[in-house]
Amino acid sequence: MEKSLKRPALLAALLIALIALPTVADAAGFAALTSLATRVLIYGIAAASLNFVLGYGGMVSFGHAAFFGIGGYTVGILYQHYSLGEPLFGFIPGTNQMLITLPVAVVLSGIMAAIIGALSLRTGGVQFIMITLAFAQMLFFLFVSLKTYGGDDGLIIRRANELPWLNMRDKHTVYYVCLAIAVLFFAVLWRLVNSRFGNVIVGLRQSEKRMAAIGLPAYRYKLVAFIISGMGCGLAGALMANFLRFASPDMMHWTKSGELMIMVILGGVGTLFGPLIGAAVFIVLESVLASWTENWQLGLGLILLFVVLYTQGGVQALGARLVGRSA
Amino acid sequence: MTLFLEQLLNGVQFGVMLFLLAAGLTLIFGIMGVINLAHGSIYMIGAYAGTWVAAETGSFWLGIPAGLAAAAFAGVVIEFLVVRRLYGRDHLDQVLATFGLILIFNQAITMLFGRQPLFVSMPALLDGSVELLPGLFYPVYRLAIIVVGLLVALGLYLLINKTRVGMLVRAGSTNREMVRALGVDVRLLYTLVFGLGALLAGLAGFMAGPILAVQVGMGEQILITTFVVVVIGGVGSIRGAFFASLILGIVDTSLRAYLPGLLRQIMVGPEADALGAGISSMGIYLLMAIVLLIRPKGLFIRNS
Amino acid sequence: MSTPILNVRGLVKRFGGLLATDHVDLTVKPGEIHALIGPNGAGKTTLISQLMGELKPNEGTIELAGKPVDDLSTAKRVSLGLARTFQITCLLPDYTVLDNVAIAVQVRQGHSFRFWGNARSEAALREEARKYLHTVGMERRADELVANLSHGEQKQLELAVALATEPKLLLLDEPMAGLGHAESQQMIGILRNLKKQVSMLLVEHDMDAVFALADRISVLVYGRIIATGSVEEIRDNPEVRTAYLGEGEEVC
Numbered sequence: 035m036e037k038s039l040k041r042p043a044l045l046a047a048l049l050i051a052l053i054a055l056p057t058v059a060d061a062a063g064f065a066a067l068t069s070l071a072t073r074v075l076i077y078g079i080a081a082a083s084l085n086f087v088l089g090y091g092g093m094v095s096f097g098h099a100a101f102f103g104i105g106g107y108t109v110g111i112l113y114q115h116y117s118l119g120e121p122l123f124g125f126i127p128g129t130n131q132m133l134i135t136l137p138v139a140v141v142l143s144g145i146m147a148a149i150i151g152a153l154s155l156r157t158g159g160v161q162f163i164m165i166t167l168a169f170a171q172m173l174f175f176l177f178v179s180l181k182t183y184g185g186d187d188g189l190i191i192r193r194a195n196e197l198p199w200l201n202m203r204d205k206h207t208v209y210y211v212c213l214a215i216a217v218l219f220f221a222v223l224w225r226l227v228n229s230r231f232g233n234v235i236v237g238l239r240q241s242e243k244r245m246a247a248i249g250l251p252a253y254r255y256k257l258v259a260f261i262i263s264g265m266g267c268g269l270a271g272a273l274m275a276n277f278l279r280f281a282s283p284d285m286m287h288w289t290k291s292g293e294l295m296i297m298v299i300l301g302g303v304g305t306l307f308g309p310l311i312g313a314a315v316f317i318v319l320e321s322v323l324a325s326w327t328e329n330w331q332l333g334l335g336l337i338l339l340f341v342v343l344y345t346q347g348g349v350q351a352l353g354a355r356l357v358g359r360s361a
Numbered sequence: 362m363t364l365f366l367e368q369l370l371n372g373v374q375f376g377v378m379l380f381l382l383a384a385g386l387t388l389i390f391g392i393m394g395v396i397n398l399a400h401g402s403i404y405m406i407g408a409y410a411g412t413w414v415a416a417e418t419g420s421f422w423l424g425i426p427a428g429l430a431a432a433a434f435a436g437v438v439i440e441f442l443v444v445r446r447l448y449g450r451d452h453l454d455q456v457l458a459t460f461g462l463i464l465i466f467n468q469a470i471t472m473l474f475g476r477q478p479l480f481v482s483m484p485a486l487l488d489g490s491v492e493l494l495p496g497l498f499y500p501v502y503r504l505a506i507i508v509v510g511l512l513v514a515l516g517l518y519l520l521i522n523k524t525r526v527g528m529l530v531r532a533g534s535t536n537r538e539m540v541r542a543l544g545v546d547v548r549l550l551y552t553l554v555f556g557l558g559a560l561l562a563g564l565a566g567f568m569a570g571p572i573l574a575v576q577v578g579m580g581e582q583i584l585i586t587t588f589v590v591v592v593i594g595g596v597g598s599i600r601g602a603f604f605a606s607l608i609l610g611i612v613d614t615s616l617r618a619y620l621p622g623l624l625r626q627i628m629v630g631p632e633a634d635a636l637g638a639g640i641s642s643m644g645i646y647l648l649m650a651i652v653l654l655i656r657p658k659g660l661f662i663r664n665s
Numbered sequence: 666m667s668t669p670i671l672n673v674r675g676l677v678k679r680f681g682g683l684l685a686t687d688h689v690d691l692t693v694k695p696g697e698i699h700a701l702i703g704p705n706g707a708g709k710t711t712l713i714s715q716l717m718g719e720l721k722p723n724e725g726t727i728e729l730a731g732k733p734v735d736d737l738s739t740a741k742r743v744s745l746g747l748a749r750t751f752q753i754t755c756l757l758p759d760y761t762v763l764d765n766v767a768i769a770v771q772v773r774q775g776h777s778f779r780f781w782g783n784a785r786s787e788a789a790l791r792e793e794a795r796k797y798l799h800t801v802g803m804e805r806r807a808d809e810l811v812a813n814l815s816h817g818e819q820k821q822l823e824l825a826v827a828l829a830t831e832p833k834l835l836l837l838d839e840p841m842a843g844l845g846h847a848e849s850q851q852m853i854g855i856l857r858n859l860k861k862q863v864s865m866l867l868v869e870h871d872m873d874a875v876f877a878l879a880d881r882i883s884v885l886v887y888g889r890i891i892a893t894g895s896v897e898e899i900r901d902n903p904e905v906r907t908a909y910l911g912e913g914e915e916v917c
Contacts, residue, residue: 094453153650157657160396163452164592165653168646171585175646179639181632230771230779237768240757247717247755248769248830249743255777288585292460299457329472335464342458343446 052213056206070321072209074314075216076273081297081309082223083266088295089304090227091259092239093155096163096291097170100150101143101264103286105271107177108139110189110281117192132195132202132211136272143268144261146173151260155253170286177283188282195276202276212273216310219266224306226262235259239304267294296338363497368618369611374503376610377510381565382583383590383602384517385558391597392533393551395447396455399439399462400562400587401580407432407563408579409470412481412570421484424567432563433556440555448551467577478574506568513561514603521599530554586613589649595659605660609645616641668731670695670834670864671716676725678708678715678888685711686722687888693834693864698856700867700875703885704908709868710752712885713836716866717749718742730833744773746833750823750840752868756811762822763807767794769829797825801855817848824855834864841871853877876900884908 052071059067080102087093112135115121115128122128129135150169154162183189194202201207226232234255237245242252275281284290293316301312319337323330386400411428415421443462447455483502490498521527529545566579573579590609594601621637628636652660671693678686685708693699701709714720716727718739727734734742757765764785770793771777771784784790798804801821806814814822820840827835840856841849853874856865860878869875875882876896883893884905892902899905 088453094451094456096456153654157653160390160452160596161592161653161657161659163396163456164588165650167585168589168649172643172646172650175639175642178642179635179637181635185635225781225783228783228785229781230777230784232780233768233771233784234777237757237760240759241755243719243751244755244757244826245768245772246719246739247743247749247751248772248826249740250772250777251738251740258778288581292456295453295457296460299453303453329468331464332468332472335461335468338461338464339443339458342454342461343443 049217056209068205068209070317072205072212072277073274074310074317075209075212076270076277077294077297077313077317078310079216079219079273080267080270081294081301081313082220082306083263083270084294085298085303085305085309086223086227086235086266087256087259087263088298089308090232090239091235091256093256093260094163095154095166095260095263096288096295097150097166097168098263098267098294099286099288099290100170100173101147101267102271102274102290102294103173103177103281103283104143104146105139105268105273106275106281106285107183107189107271108142108268109135109195109272109275110191111183112138113191113195114183114189130193130195132197132276135195136269139268139272140265143271144265146268147261147264148257151257151264155256155260167288167291170288170291174283174286174288177286184282186283188280188284191275191279191281194279208277212277215269215273219269220306220310223266227306231255231258236304300338300341363494366494366497367499368614370499370503370507371618372611372614373607374506374510374610375614376607377507377514378565378569379583379587379590379610380510380603380606381513381561382587383594383606384513384599385555385561386587387591387594387597387599387602388530388554389558390591392530392554393444393448395444396452396459397444398456398459398584399443399466400558401582401584402463402466403432403435403439403559403562403580404566404569404583405466405470405575405577405580406435407566408570408575409474409479409566411563411567412479412575413474415481415570416479421481421487424481424570425564428567429560429563432566433560436559436562437552437556439559440552444555445548445551463581466580471577476577478576479570480575481570483571502571509564509568513564517599526550526553586645589645593649593652593659595662598659598661601659601661609648612648613641613645616644667695669693669728670697670730671866672728672731673716674726674728676712676715676727677723678711678720679723684888686715689725689885689888689890691866691883691890691893693866694880695864696860697880698860698865698867698878700869700879700882701885702869702872702875702882707885708888709885710838711888713749713838713866713868716836717747743830743832746831747836748827748830748832748834749836750820750827750838752838752842754816754819754823756819756822756826758812759810761808761810762798762803762814763791763794765811765822766797766825766829767791769826770794770797773830794829797829800828800859801825802851817844820844820848820852821855824852828859828863832863834866835859837865837867837869839868839870841869841874849874 055071056068059065080098084095084098087095111122112128113130115126116130117128150166154165154169157165177183178186194208196202197211200211202211227236234245234250238252238256245252271285274285297312297316298309299312300315301310302308319334320330323333327333382400382404386397389395389397389400407428410431411424414427415424439462443458447458487502487505490500491504493499521530529550533550569579586609590602590605593609594603594605617638620641621634624633624637669692671691673689673691676686676689677684689712701712703709711720715722718734718737729742729745729747732745734745737745757768760768767790770790795804795807798807801824803818803821803825806818811819811822820843824840840852844852849871856878859865867875867878879896881893881895882899884891884899886908891908892899892905894902
């Protein structure tokens with residue numbers, strides 16, 4: 035009874051805080067906080083997408099940066115063709131309209147996830163980790179070699195995509211657009227993990243043998259979960275390209291896949307909002323450590339090691355245990 | 362023809378380097394069930410320690426024990442402090458903990474040695490080229506790498522097939538529970554295997570010094586290629602690692618050598634070079650994807 | 666004579682040089698409990714795995730109600746009416762007792778590509794799952810987590826989950842193993858009641874249970890079936906007595 039009331043109340047408080055954040059940040063003189071929060075929201079979407087296969091489904095993908103990058107490059111490439119006025123392949127016109135670029139990014143990353151997933155899910159365990167990594171590396175090297183789209187240097191997007199009636203040059207507007215999309219995304223994800231589909235995905239993580247014995251053909255469900263997850267990462271990548279006004283091969287570098295995994299584990303594997311918390315912890319850690327010392331990665335590495343070896347269930351679980359102990 | 366043979370030798374040379382790393386990695390996978398991303402860091406540590414000692418003392422030969430010792434020491438410390446806690450954990454924890462190690466080692470090396478790459482000059486004995494066939498000159502140093510690599514492969518073959526430790530290693534890579542049931546001190550065996558793997562990685566790192574730049578990040582670059590080797594060869598199989606290393610070394614080297622030229626016949630120069638380099642880099646991953654589709658457990662593991 | 670529900674002909678499974686299943690012929694008739702007994706390592710679990718399609722045999726054919734299922738996946742076989750329980754229980758540990766049964770009902774009802782509604786608030790699904798819990802006498806434990814169940818309760822839940830797939834033939838892999846006397850008697854009672862609805866292949870070490878339940882018995886030794894017959898025939902078969910029952914009595 036108490037528990038069922040606590041969660042919605044907490045969520046409402048979080049939402050209000052997020053809505054108030056830009057105003058408060060400006061008033062307090064920390065305008066940079068809004069940008070930081072935008073990045074947290076975007077990475078939160080990406081990490082939660084990864085968590086859907088990794089935490090809920092037990093499929094350890096080490097290549098989700100590929101979909102993040104595909105999302106980013108979709109925005110970048112469409113913008114380049116729009117600004118140069120040359121259609122892609124001679125017949126697909128470019129665009130700078132977010133209402134078009136975001137859905138296209140989601141669909142394209144979904145198609146890529148379908149291809150990569152269909153092949154990778156034939157294996158399991160270590161092989162699955164490595165083959166997803168390999169596919170992401172393939173895409174990374176492909177974009178590095180595409181000089182037309184900036185190659186190594188990446189693709190600069192001079193202006194963020196436009197949305198009707200909104201001024202997307204305003205940092206606050208971009209933040210609120212990301213917030214709205216994130217709220218929508220997490221609502222959908224919440225329905226998804228509790229649905230019949232989510233039910234079998236979580237079942238597959240617990241015991242694939244058992245699920246087969248009750249008659250579940252596992253492959254197709256895992257594949258659809260993988261595609262959904264890739265689409266979420268693609269969405270996040272498209273938003274990131276808009277936010278940074280830049281898309282580069284770094285978005286699909288294997289260390290980016292690693293960072294997304296770090297966010298998932300920092301926040302708590304297999305929890306709905308854990309990855310969002312993990313993204314926040316990661317981004318804040320990165321900024322705070324980087325402002326102290328240029329050797330911030332050393333600190334990050336030590337913290338990561340500590341979290342993996344000594345906390346079970348990430349920051350969320352650690353918090354819950356600490357609260358439990360003091361109470 | 363001589364150009365082709367030269368590229369083939371380059372491929373073999375790259376292949377044996379990969380093998381030195383892959384041998385340790387595949388054993389650690391196979392016996393302990395641990396994915397060790399920090400294997401590349403050990404390679405880097407061997408390279409830095411050996412190259413630094415060689416540069417400070419002016420003697421290439423003193424670099425060898427230094428590189429090997431530093432790598433083996435790092436390996437044993439990593440095993441004792443971190444990897445030991447990862448046995449029996451799920452793969453996700455292993456990937457993330459050893460990813461953390463990569464961040465730590467890369468930063469520590471940067472703090473110690475700065476961002477500038479280190480260089481070491483070759484010893485007079487190994488400098489220069491020999492004429493292998495009429496018209497085919499090949500650098501002595503690269504030949505030496507090939508010889509060392511093949512000797513190590515032979516040594517490992519004897520160790521694994523002719524000794525008691527080797528028997529345990531073989532048993533462990535196919536059936537972990539069995540080794541435990543035999544009442545062997547598994548911890549000691551694990552530490553030994555990890556130390557041996559680290560030693561070989563350090564050797565590879567130091568030997569790479571004179572032909573590649575010794576710099577932060579060198580470990581990850583070769584690590585991912587090594588993973589491809591291990592997966593293609595079959596996790597836990599030394600024999601698989603050996604053949605997969607050579608295949609991959611040759612495929613990768615030939616693609617890089619010939620693909621841009623082929624592309625230049627249908628495209629403009631710089632774009633062909635960029636695309637050629639890109640597709641060459643993709644080649645090994647493509648190969649791995651194809652192999653896994655046909656044999657999901659790798660080339661040298663029987664599917665049960 | 667009616668078509669047997671299960672008809673196995675010439676089944677062979679090799680692991681390297683070892684013959685784990687050696688030309689096994691086996692039938693289960695409709696409404697029958699056919700017990701499969703044999704010493705440890707005789708290949709009983711291996712045989713069940715092949716019947717389910719979890720392991721691929723090297724030779725031989727398997728027919729389910731007259732229909733060959735050799736090329737079908739485990740999932741397909743389950744949808745045709747085959748179900749198993751596991752000797753070492755294999756349940757979903759993070760789910761409650763009711764969840765474990767409900768998910769089996771859900772899978773039986775057809776595809777699970779339903780992304781929106783909350784599966785745990787589907788009253789019909791939950792009600793139907795409760796029915797199977799009632800059959801095995803566990804409805805009062807419905808909301809307990811599987812991780813908190815006793816060994817005996819896990820065995821009962823295994824049975825409930827298998828029943829939720831509405832099988833025609835139930836493959837029971839040592840359902841009494843590790844149960845106390847009272848629990849065994851309860852399980853025997855449950856299985857006897859089920860006999861009217863479903864045929865069973867019962868792999869079991871507990872001879873009291875086997876003699877109490879079985880219509881026919883087959884004896885498996887080193888992958889080979891050395892005898893098949895009624896309870897009395899098997900009890901009096903000298904070959905079986907030396908190969909198996911003699912040893913068995915010493916152990917028990």
